Amino acid sequence: MNSSLDGRCSRSVRALAAAAALGSVLTLVAACDRGSSGGSGGDSPIKMALVGVDLTNPYYLKMKTDAEAEAKKLNVSLSVQTVASGAGADVETQQIESAVASGAKAILVMPFAEGINPAIKKARDAGVVVYAVDNPTNPTSAVDMSYVTGNRVVGKQLGAWVAAKVKGEHVNIAMLDVFADQTIPVDIDRDQGFLAGMGIDVKDENVKGDEAASGSFDGGTYTVICHQPTQATQDGGRTAMENCLSKNPDVNVVYTINEPSAFGAYQALKAAGKTKDVTIATFDGSCDGIDAMKRGELTVDAQTYPGKMAQLAMQAAVAQIKDGTKPSPSDGLDYYNSGSSLVTDDPISGVDSITSAEAAKLCF
Secondary structure, three states: OOHHHHHHHHHHHHHHHOOOOHHHHHHHHHHHHHHHOOOOOOOOOEEEEEEEEOOOOHHHHHHHHHHHHHHHHHOEEEEEEEOOOOOOHHHHHHHHHHHHHOOOOEEEEOOOOOOOHHHHHHHHHOOOEEEEEEOOOOOHHHOOEEEEOOHHHHHHHHHHHHHHHOOOOEEEEEEEEOOOOOOOHHHHHHHHHHHHHHOOOOOOOOOOOOOOOEEEEOOEEEEEEEEEEOOOOHHHHHHHHHHHHHHOOOOOEEEEOOHHHHHHHHHHHHHOOOOOOOEEEEEEOOHHHHHHHHOOOOOEEEEEOHHHHHHHHHHHHHHHHHHOOOOOOOOOOOOEEOOEEEEOOOOOOOOOOEOHHHHHOOOO
8 A cells, every 4th residue: 555645645635625526526535545556456366276286297287387377367366286196086185175175266177086076076065166177077077067188089080090000910909098996087088999999899988908809900900918007107107018018029009098108118118129110109299299209209199288178177167157157068078178189290091180390389
């Protein structure tokens, strides 16, 4: 507050009060009030929390950075709750509960583990808007809306590209997932989408690993050597790949849930002298991943847009808080698809893709 200005204004008002019209006095008082306010006023910031952020992964770091930038534009007070790689549902549950206790009006959650639905329900019952980002909840109705990659859609594109690339060959496939003992939508959708895209019968599309261990795909024959958990980390990817190679050293197609696990898988293949003629297919499209592709360490990558997910979710949350406007899912889906692009420098007819040079302009 500007005390000198307050004093001058008070003396001026008293001097004018005897002779000036009331309207003029009120005008001057209003001007004094504006001068002494020390700011432009306006609505108080909306409290919002982004929970489950693993800052060791460039994907989530990009989401955090873009969310913080969007918060400034939207007059949002954003709290970012970080986790260690492989954190469980108990950690994320605590973060959700803490956000509610702190007065958050909206929570953006990355449901990376089972068991957080009760905490989400409590938050929504308390009037908090809850959106999923990166990975939808199971069921998707557990939150107000999910802003995520269409993982099954892009998984099918990835599988279709690989099938065309290895057409006429017998392929030994290593499937490097997130978990072995938990079920989360991103793990199911990418795994099953990839196999279905190759033309492999996945039987129950909501169950990993129930496909026939060997058979035919679109253009050749296959054997699934392994389904191994990685916890979506580089160390996990290396260990998983080592386990698969111990079962069959002739793996020539590697599917991985994300780039960190792909980097680990490549390290294991390199240590075993098995990098030649191996197709590594993965998801993320980070700048590190695109550089790895240019070096020949990754073959094809599905680029996703974590910053866009956070921005869209924050915009929708603010609108819902302010006037009750509820977001709509993408056509034919029960979530909002934030988009993706298949990245390869070896395009296949009939499979949409962009080059690594194009992807480098969009990467994180």
